[in-house]
Amino acid sequence: MNEYLYLLRGGDEARIAAKNDPEAWGAHMMQWKTWIESLEAKGHLSGGQPLADSGRVLREKAKKVTDGPFIEGKEIVGGYLLIKAKDLDEATEIAKDCPHFVYGKSVEIREVKQLAM
Amino acid sequence: MQTEGRIQDEVSHLFRRESGKMVSVLTRVFGPHNIDLVEDVVQDTLLKALEQWRFRGIPENPSGWLYTVAKNKALDIVRRERLKNNLNDEIAYLLKSEYSVIPTLHELFSKSEIQDDQLRMMFVCCHPSISQETQVAMILKTLCGFGVREIASAFITNDEVIQKRIYRGKQVFREEQIALELPSEVHLEDRLDGVLQALYLLFNEGYSSASSDELIRKDLAEEALRLTLMLTENERTALPQVYALSALMMFHLARLSSRIDESGNILLLDEQDRSKWDERFIARGLEYLDRSASGDELTTYHIEAAIASVHATARSSRETDWAQIVVLYNKLYDKNRSPVTALNRSIAISELKGPKAGLAAIDTIENLNLLHDYFLLPAAKGEFYSRLNDTENAYKYFTEALNLTDSVYEKKLLQKKIARLE
Numbered sequence: 001m002n003e004y005l006y007l008l009r010g011g012d013e014a015r016i017a018a019k020n021d022p023e024a025w026g027a028h029m030m031q032w033k034t035w036i037e038s039l040e041a042k043g044h045l046s047g048g049q050p051l052a053d054s055g056r057v058l059r060e061k062a063k064k065v066t067d068g069p070f071i072e073g074k075e076i077v078g079g080y081l082l083i084k085a086k087d088l089d090e091a092t093e094i095a096k097d098c099p100h101f102v103y104g105k106s107v108e109i110r111e112v113k114q115l116a117m
Numbered sequence: 118m119q120t121e122g123r124i125q126d127e128v129s130h131l132f133r134r135e136s137g138k139m140v141s142v143l144t145r146v147f148g149p150h151n152i153d154l155v156e157d158v159v160q161d162t163l164l165k166a167l168e169q170w171r172f173r174g175i176p177e178n179p180s181g182w183l184y185t186v187a188k189n190k191a192l193d194i195v196r197r198e199r200l201k202n203n204l205n206d207e208i209a210y211l212l213k214s215e216y217s218v219i220p221t222l223h224e225l226f227s228k229s230e231i232q233d234d235q236l237r238m239m240f241v242c243c244h245p246s247i248s249q250e251t252q253v254a255m256i257l258k259t260l261c262g263f264g265v266r267e268i269a270s271a272f273i274t275n276d277e278v279i280q281k282r283i284y285r286g287k288q289v290f291r292e293e294q295i296a297l298e299l300p301s302e303v304h305l306e307d308r309l310d311g312v313l314q315a316l317y318l319l320f321n322e323g324y325s326s327a328s329s330d331e332l333i334r335k336d337l338a339e340e341a342l343r344l345t346l347m348l349t350e351n352e353r354t355a356l357p358q359v360y361a362l363s364a365l366m367m368f369h370l371a372r373l374s375s376r377i378d379e380s381g382n383i384l385l386l387d388e389q390d391r392s393k394w395d396e397r398f399i400a401r402g403l404e405y406l407d408r409s410a411s412g413d414e415l416t417t418y419h420i421e422a423a424i425a426s427v428h429a430t431a432r433s434s435r436e437t438d439w440a441q442i443v444v445l446y447n448k449l450y451d452k453n454r455s456p457v458t459a460l461n462r463s464i465a466i467s468e469l470k471g472p473k474a475g476l477a478a479i480d481t482i483e484n485l486n487l488l489h490d491y492f493l494l495p496a497a498k499g500e501f502y503s504r505l506n507d508t509e510n511a512y513k514y515f516t517e518a519l520n521l522t523d524s525v526y527e528k529k530l531l532q533k534k535i536a537r538l539e
Binding site: 026029030032033036037040045047048049050079 | 216
């Protein structure tokens with residue numbers, strides 16, 4: 001069993017529009033809850049959170065602080081999940097059902113790297 | 118705008134009903150070990166309602182209003198506590214993620230979940246490591262929204278005693294890591310037995326408590342029935358003995374208001390105005406008694422409900438099928454070997470065969486000494502002697518009974534009987 005990070009990118013505009021329709025938004029939240037329940041039931045869930053748009057970035061070896069991330073909306077990381085799966089293929093399959101795709105653009109799947117001794 | 122008094126009345130009833138529900142749901146969120154935190158959230162919610170409703174009036178959907186406030190307060194605390202890993206284990210993963218916390222809270226406050234959580238809470242309150250009197254106090258406090266003072270009044274004791282019981286109960290909640298769930302199949306019937314015993318005790322406390330506060334007594338009895346009926350609404354707990362206990366409570370409740378006259382005197386069965394008995398309760402009691410007749414186990418609740426049904430369906434005391442009642446008391450005695458049952462049987466025997474037979478029956482009760490401070494024993498003897506026109510003995514036993522009871526009603530009744538002797 002390995003651990004994978006899902007980086008959920010993009011879709012902010014669509015998501016903001018959806019929030020104006022409480023019924024649609026409620027249904028979407030319910031989709032997330034159901035998905036998280038199924039991840040937990042199958043032993044895949046480690047955790048995950050949506051992320052706020054604003055933050056800070058430290059650059060130049062922490063000498064320079066800027067507000068950030070200032071990436072184009074469709075590229076911004078809007079949330080993450082930590083998932084347990086047996087390999088990258090399984091992690092990819094699991095991600096296909098992610099409710100992020102309803103409004104979001106992409107999910108990047110990265111395996112947690114094991115560093116050498 | 119409603120007047121202060123009306124708001125108070127409506128609100129206190131609503132608060133009592135809703136606080137039990139909110140405590141149950143919030144215990145699901147934070148876990149039984151956080152019962153103090155749970156009670157704080159409920160208390161804050163009710164305070165906020167009082168403040169706002171006083172000025173704006175009671176909202177159209179007051180329960181919904183309360184749940185919204187409670188949910189928001191819960192959300193704030195979940196966000197704080199999840200970093201400390203201090204949530205109910207079972208659903209902590211849903212509460213920890215912002216992706217699922219809000220729909221989870223909405224769902225927990227839905228009708229079916231509220232109902233299930235109250236059931237689960239009953240089993241938590243009646244956990245075997247909690248003493249029976251504490252179980253009843255915990256039920257009243259957490260599920261029925263009773264305050265310490267009301268519980269103390271119901272048990273005719275002081276606030277301090279009840280505070281101590283609740284403190285001990287909460288200690289078990291914290292230390293035993295009790296999960297808020299229905300027991301597994303193997304343990305269900307055993308644990309259900311404990312719950313039914315506590316509910317039976319709660320009902321009796323209401324039905325025959327010595328407390329002079331008629332309102333509290335009626336509340337207790339009705340709360341006991343409400344919780345018992347809740348058990349009949351879940352397929353796992355809707356077992357024959359639960360229907361039997363429901364029926365028993367209904368038959369007694371049907372007669373509750375006719376037991377006391379306008380000036381607060383107990384009326385004996387043959388003095389009660391049977392037209393005041395609540396027909397609907399009797400009909401429902403019969404229906405539930407019918408439903409209890411499945412399976413092969415005959416519990417004491419079945420037999421007691423059957424006895425109550427004979428009384429409830431008789432047109433007068435004279436027309437009561439006392440022979441049937443004696444048979445039922447025999448069965449009950451075989452089950453519980455209780456001298457109290459034997460005493461009640463002797464009263465039925467006296468109705469069937471006369472006061473001499475009643476006295477003889479009392480003499481043969483095993484372990485009669487267990488009843489040495491039970492007022493009903495001398496009260497029954499006094500009654501038998503009085504019917505035999507043995508004034509001297511009647512007076513002696515009635516007086517003895519008078520000294521053994523704290524109930525104002527029972528005292529009045531005994532004084533009336535003594536006055537009649539002269």
